Amino acid sequence: MTRIALAAILLASAAPLWAEDHTIAAGEGAQERLQEALILAEPGDTIILEAGRFALTDGLSLDVDGVTIRGAGMEGESASILDFTGQQGSGEGLLVTSDDVTLRDFAVENARGDGIKSKGADNIIYHALRVEWTAGPKATNGAYGIYPVESSNVLVQESYVRGASDAGIYVGQSENIIVRRNRVVENVAGIEIENSNHAEVTENLTTRNTGGILVFDLPGLPRVGGGDVLVARNAVIDNNTDNFAPEGNIVASVPAGTGIMIMANKGVQVLENALVNNDTSHVMLIAYTQTYTDERYQPRPVDVFVADNVYGSGGMKPDFAGGEMLAAAFGGALPPVLTDGLHETLTIEDTSAVATLGLTRVGQPLTEASPAMLEERDAGAFAELAPVILPESMEARLR
């Protein structure tokens, strides 16, 4: 009986007593030694990356549940750096395909494709990571820095991403998501939440990107119908970097100078953010512009609530055809909030000025815009989104 009880305790424990640490140092054979440790790890184990620069020739991957990869730090003298400058294969630097994984306190540099991708990896924690393309914004950089997709319970926090040619932090086709206290600099999109539900993007600094924070929903994907996204208490500053995304990608169409952009989605709340010096528009709402055949898809932003934000200067050099004229027509700068006119139920409580392009049907070309101040404010009752609650075991892993 005692033995059974003991076994039950062992099974219930988040960190099994038999969990092992495997310490890997940089230097000769780092690729093989580190990859071998990742393959042979057992659930509960920790792979410890010693401080130093790991010169890697191929992508790394982890497919064991419950493993922690922990470095000595993300920057400075004691950083553990996975350096993919010499990468010869794979579509990302580090790929995670297992559940309950913790990645923390290391850096990924110059991955040839995405930096760190996790796919179908539930309960994943990205904590205090640096993912960087060290030459700064270039179209030849990888697409995404931190890239969880098709997952439930995603936590990305206190990390730094620079140089991604698509999005610094991109969460796609996932649910129950917290992205908080990150710094995202000089990416095309700073943070992008796409085709996902129930997300909180809070207390991040997004600066010198093309667009600061994007909340998108696209048709034709396994998961569509994104929404219930809170964007709150972020500093969204100086996102005026020329768009360096390769043509063809949806973010290539994001104008430089975009603060927060909402495309499609249902239930987005933009609250208590500080938006400063975003030259096109601080907050932008648009419908999906391309043709689609997906019957599940609704292309308009619906139930958007904008309140209690602080706006600095901005909107003076809108980066789209006719933008200058448009700004002039509005007295030299677009007002802080711009809609294409295709939203349903937009509630604004923090500014008197909202511009509309006056479009009346989805897919209508901008040449048919009839810009005006938006007079009609749908006074939707504010209902707080249910807070995103991650499993207690995730929070426990960080303690």
Added chain:
Amino acid sequence: MKPALAFLLAAGAALAVAVTASALPPEGVRDAAVLGEAGPGGASAKYPERLSDYGFFEDARARRPRPGVIRYDLNIALWSDGADKLRYIYVPEGKQAHARGEGLLDLPVGSAILKTFAFGQGEEQRFIETRVLLHRADGWLALPYRWNKEGTEATLALVGARMEIARPDGTRINYRVPNKNQCKQCHVKDGEVTPIGPKLRNMADADLARLGIAARSASPLPLWESREGGDLQALARGYLDVNCAHCHQPGSMASNSGLDLRFEQDDPHAIGIGKPPVAAGRGAGGHAVSIAPGDPDASILVYRMSSTEPGIAMPELGRSTNDADGIALIRRWIADMEPAS
């Protein structure tokens, strides 16, 4: 006889028996190794250290399969830097493989699929690696084995390898043996490892017959060798099914792209016609859609097939050179499509 001498003799006899036992090949395939069960000795039952531990072949060079290890070929094959492939299916005695529609064969627990990658012909043929798929009680397991230079032994390469190889035509390539995780990246469906290759429609009736499968494909894929003047549609869709669909289908590694290149998918948008990229990044190459009907040069599919650069090249794994014949076929197929109005 003095006790000491008797002991020595006994020990010698035991030694002789042991030596004989290890030198003599066993009678058949070691099912315990396939199943991952601890055999005599017990060590490393999970990941057998050598290919020879399974006993699939009579000889160390793996040229002579044991009874029950059935050689087969595919009408259209995956491009792997021009490597030749020797494929085998093993089904344990008393069990039976079954057809399951036109797709993957249903292979019972205890079965194995082997694929040896080789360059050169006849005496010059050199084995590089043998990839093994084992159907164990808890599912399929994929393991890579790398051949030594002499071609006498293949050992487990859990972490894979990268090596320079001189191909028969004299070109040198940087060849990648996948690691265990990379095996799974292609072989995953709904979180579990699965075979990819042996589909009814891609196999010859004679090979199926040797597996005891009487079912025949209603519409077998054309032979790759027939691609000049063959059925372009079937060839192209067959090629994409074999080379791309293991990732590009629901439940597999590239499911989030929404691109579904399975042979049986008939929604034009799902196979990429007029479909914008999702997470392609610079892999899009400035193109707006995966397939632009009538315009291969504006199609992301062709762009990514024609690159060897990580982050652009597709497939992501398993090749370091371009498949010129495959590219030519897909170009012809796209050029042949009616342009969108």
